[in-house]
Amino acid sequence: MQTWCRYQxxxxxxxxxxFSRLPSSKNIQYSPSKMRRASxxxxxxxxxxxxxxxxxxxxxxxxxxxxxxxCLMIILSLLMTGALHEDGLAxxxxxxxxxxxxxxxxxxxxxxxxxxxxxxxxxxxxxSKFILLSxxxxxxxxxxxxxxxxxxxxxxxxxxVQDMHYVSNHIPNSGSKSAPLAKPFCTKVLSFVVIxxxxxxxxxxxxxxxxxxxxxxxxxxxxxxxMNKHINGYTGDCLGAAQQLQELLIYLIILSNIQxxx
Numbered sequence: 001m002q003t004w005c006r007y008q009x010x011x012x013x014x015x016x017x018x019f020s021r022l023p024s025s026k027n028i029q030y031s032p033s034k035m036r037r038a039s040x041x042x043x044x045x046x047x048x049x050x051x052x053x054x055x056x057x058x059x060x061x062x063x064x065x066x067x068x069x070x071c072l073m074i075i076l077s078l079l080m081t082g083a084l085h086e087d088g089l090a091x092x093x094x095x096x097x098x099x100x101x102x103x104x105x106x107x108x109x110x111x112x113x114x115x116x117x118x119x120x121x122x123x124x125x126x127x128s129k130f131i132l133l134s135x136x137x138x139x140x141x142x143x144x145x146x147x148x149x150x151x152x153x154x155x156x157x158x159x160x161v162q163d164m165h166y167v168s169n170h171i172p173n174s175g176s177k178s179a180p181l182a183k184p185f186c187t188k189v190l191s192f193v194v195i196x197x198x199x200x201x202x203x204x205x206x207x208x209x210x211x212x213x214x215x216x217x218x219x220x221x222x223x224x225x226x227m228n229k230h231i232n233g234y235t236g237d238c239l240g241a242a243q244q245l246q247e248l249l250i251y252l253i254i255l256s257n258i259q260x261x262x
Contacts, residue, residue, distance in 0.1 A: 037189075074126065136254065
């Protein structure tokens with residue numbers, strides 16, 4: 001049992017070091033197979049990030065006001081994740097809208113420079129996040145929204161590996177760090193990902209939960225269709241884009257259902 005717990009802790013720390021810039025143990029054991037298993041803890045990384053952000057907001061909001069505290073929270077989120085998902089969003093929009101062939105789209109997505117489409121997507125996403133979080137904070141639903149959106153958006157994003165084709169490894173010398181993640185979960189692990197991702201749903205009324213889960217599933221399958229249309233599969237950047245779009249949708253659905261909640 002002790003060995004199993006140490007192994008699972010190693011997987012969690014591996015997921016934490018991959019999906020965030022938060023400090024973790026220097027003694028983490030890495031292998032492609034361990035990295036693949038570590039992805040089951042992606043939603044739990046979301047939980048940790050959410051608790052840190054809520055703590056920072058709770059401390060700073062009485063001192064500097066709601067809007068500055070939210071701005072600080074978004075900045076901290078970018079720092080803690082290394083803007084990993086935002087980078088994926090920008091690269092995906094640059095590639096999908098800037099290339100005319102699958103090969104060209106993938107090449108653009110691998111380019112470290114940001115283009116017009118990526119810039120627009122990033123600005124709109126960050127601005128929308130600030131506006132939605134501000135509205136949720138005014139209604140007193142910021143904490144619940146963040147606790148749900150951070151884990152659930154990550155669960156929905158990583159679930160795309162279940163039924164989509166990973167395409168980055170077809171690019172010569174791509175050196176993609178996401179390649180070890182590109183294998184479907186078994187039913188038991190997938191259930192764990194979904195449960196840990198959606199656990200905060202217990203804080204919301206049943207009707208709102210139904211809207212959230214149906215909306216997230218519709219967006220998931222639309223993203224799958226959209227990615228297959230452009231590159232016949234997904235890349236690590238696509239997963240980052242999926243996480244960002246799912247997060248925004250969750251905020252929007254909760255905000256639109258506040259009257260139901262109240």
